[in-house]
Amino acid sequence: MKVLAIGGSGGMGRAAVRAALSFDFIEEIIIAGIDADLGERFAASLNDPRARSIFLDVTDQEQLRYAIAAVDVVLNSAGPFFRFGVPILSAAIAEGKHYCDICDDWQPTVAMLELHEQAKQNNVIAVIGLGASPGIINLLCVKAAQQLDRVDRIISAWKLSGAVNADDGFQTAPVAGSVDAAAVHLMHCLSEKIRIIREGKSIETDALEHSTIDFPEFGLMDVWSLGHPEAITLPRHFTQLQSCYNGMLGIADWVDSLRQAAQAIAAGQISVDDAARKILQQVQQDAPTTQASPVAVKTPGSFAFAAGLKDNKPTRVGAYLKHLPAGGMATLTGIPQALFLPLLQQGHFQHAGVFSPEQVIDPDAFFALFDGFCGSEGAGVTVLTAQDSAAL
Template structure:
């Protein structure tokens, strides 16, 4: 029998790419994509895909939809506004779960259900996608290369809108609202969002670009997943002038403005309108650089992995779709609620990327 998948937010930019990935790489599936309003358009004309009009707030309808499938993939962001209701329903219904969450508060709520999911035999993998997601697996790859790791340094750059729609703009500005905790030198320290600019060498076509502290769930989960002293997660956009505009908003606007949902929406709409113009020359791609610094054979060394893709939304679809493929084909079975770097073994991570013709470039940056 074909496995049934429910993709919440499956008509959004990221959700539709997840659906396309699963259609292409997991043949024996039926996919139900949801949206708040009926529409004749679907991510794919493939007959294995169908649409369900669904409001997440309608819990009875949501519960019924979850109970009718084998896997739920939650793509209905921004996750700043979500709780763990969908995950709870999946655990109660005995249905495996994946999400593309990118918010620390949501991540903590999901992880609090670990024991319950484990008792019910449900595998739930959170923070999939590109960053967090593929980025975290690149970190795991680097950590496994070294005997001892002291510092993890993750940097991301996105071209323009990233092809991910206005939701990514909302997520960016919501991330500027307040300082956050990061793991530095073996203790938690508070930093300001979009601070401490650092110029990082990314693969072509990006080159050296500025990145800044940004509150991502991997700030927390990587420090829990690996025995390290410092975890750095920094984000930037291309072209670089967007970084200066975002920094101005973060540091010069009154904090009360950034707490106002109307202001967030205004900034998101204006930024998205700007990127519809600049996307033509900046592209909508993504680059991730994951560095693990520590020791191998008692010698100090840095192991660095990079990955690029010409479309950020497609890359996110690959990250999430590949985890769905592994769950549906029983290659991944780990009851509990897990951040991606704890759930996905490196060999399976590499296998799914190779199937999708995505290349990882890795090198030691110091003599071993």
């Protein structure tokens, strides 16, 4: 299997490439990006003859199509996805190549799902949003929902302070004028209307609405909403949902700053990029140092929550991982993307088209592969259930 890793020299991309090279069936992986020097240095560091780098400007459609045509599978880590998601997927479909990305913006998620029939006609299997959130968290939502007879509510959430990466030797000081794609994504999510499910209907509303989740065994958790693909894709799979949204945990001290920055962007007083620079600096100052070894989770830094009925009784279910791979958010995002490759190789996907993770991936098969990257104890998928005594 030959793989084109677009954005493969970035933080998430490097984690995906390293994980992909652990699979014997990979014949070649081409690390493609606009920073040719970084790509060459990263490829050389891998000390693997299967890895090489090329310069690729994804805004050059002819160059993009040419690079895609030479491989079997495209792994796209080039964010922000509200800029690059749709054109790269479209090019992969046009070339008839399988595709997986880590798209975390809801608007391009909608647009990419609309390419389903084109992908089906070209016999292309495309899974979008197979990272940490979305990705792992979607499959945890499935695990939680499986405990219920009727699912009314699904909420996914993660700690903003956990969205940092360990230094893998390629972290560089920001170049003047540059900005972190993840931070741009966050400010984009907060400054525009978001789509959620409320009272059984898809609506658009403001981000950073506050709610409280009564998580089994851990108690009350505060969540602030933001625009993310989970609220777009999960209702397609769980069609009777009355409530569905994605949110952030642990931002009580930052929420006012985030809201002010989002309002300033919406009013045209500051650019998304400039706001992202300021917020990223604050988050990095407050975030704990990322450990260099597999991390044991004491309280969920991200979770899936489902509520509904079990045996005709109101029931709440929470799901999370006890152990995470070393490397912070980069590995937690890049490794799931790389797992698309063995799933594809094993014939896990039965149909062509564009899909979200929960539509086509068996959580147990996925986590069996993911365990190998989380230390000797594996990921430790944990599902907790709390049931009220009164029947309905």
